[in-house]
Amino acid sequence: MSTNPRPLRPASAATPLYRVAIVGAGTLKGKELAEVLPETSFPAVDIRLLDDEETLGQLEAVGDEVTFVQQVQRENLENSDLVFLASDPDSARESYALASQVGSSVVDLSYGLESERGSVTRSSWVENELGEPPVIELQPGPVVVAHPASVALALVMLRLQKVGGMRSVVATVFEPASERGKRGLDELHGQTVNLLSFQTLPKDVYDVQVSFNMVADYGTKARPALAATERRILDHFRKIARGRLLPPSLVLLQPSVFHGYVFSIFVEMNEPVSLGDAAQAIGGEHVEITRAGDQTPNAVDAAGQDNIMISLRHDAENPNGLWIWAAADNLRVLALNAVGCAEQLVASRPKGKVQ
DSSP states (O other), X not given: OOOSOOOOOOSSSSSOOEEEEEXXXXXXXXXXXXXXXXXXXXXXXXXXXXXXXXXXXXXXXETTEEEEEEEOSHHHHTTOSEEEEOSOHHHHHHXXXXXXXXXXXXXXSSSTXXXXXXXXXXXXXHHHHHTOOOXXXXXXXXXXXXXXXXHHHHHHHHHHGGGSOEEEEEEEEEOOGGGGHHHHHHHHHHXXXXXXXXXXXXXXXXXXXXXXXXXXXXXXXXXXXXXXXXXXXXXXXXXXXXXXXXXXEEEEEEESOSSOEEEEEEXXXXXXXXXXXXXXXXXXXXXXXXXXXXXXXOHHHHTTOSSEEEEEEEOSSOTTEXXXXXXXXXXXXXXXXXXXXXXXXXXXXXXXXXX
16 A cells, blocks of 8 residues: 555646545534635646445535535545545544545644654744745655644744744743544533532543533543643644744633633733733734733634734733733634645645656
8 A cells, every 4th residue: 555645636637627535524623624724726627525334425514515425435536646644643534544545635633643754844834934835745754734732832932032032931821622523512511500409420532521611630530641642732832933932831621611712822022012012912913912902812802813812911020921811713713724734745745657
């Protein structure tokens, strides 16, 4: 079995259009990607939706069109130039083997290919901020899309350092239930309903009460543990920041929130920085700064938004201290970066026959 994707080639010689498959089309990540992809500039001529037995034959929207969900098998991946893996990690590894057989390039949203030989963790938002052009790769491995919390932290810190050095950064990150997929959402909902009706709580996903609660760890049977996700966020941060930033001190908490990341970030600068200068540096593409007097960012308002929403204030005791409160739609940030990575693959990988 070949593990090297064939050179990306347009489906049409006249126009640069590519055939795309989304594996895990019925997952939260897959649905978000199918919604986002047609709204971007990625040149897809055909988007095929694939998933497991539970969703086969279902109708799903892709932009303004509706298509059937098909089975994940080799013949349905044939002629796909690019495959997005949005299923669970185990299924993603199986699908990667099939995609490799047919020579498709792969963008992984599941994190299942982190340990795969030749894999690289990327964020299009952060790479564009760093101003580093895509590198031509003749025998590339799969692209793992960086965790959305890593993307938000790296983008904000890269921009903030333009107005001054940072002595330390401490981030408290609040993870939504949607990071655990539909099962996580269903269990949080089920716990909420059962609590209000004095019934036993379902605990198959978290192995602990999450509803009307905030926890720093799950029960012992839950996988992955919050600590494991915390390590992934920091690992992805290091990879996409490429040595330009010191990783923040970070703690990950699970609140009773269905959707959207929220961040409380404390930055100690080397010198005092005005809020106006900080806002001007951080704001811009992918980041929206709330104005004084407006409601501070929250998970509800961030839902469905492309931008990371941010408010700033000084610390009351430390003149060099700056507080950043941020909220972001985790699924939207992941999907947009996945499409951005795909666009970079089209730009960086050789087209036509490699001699």
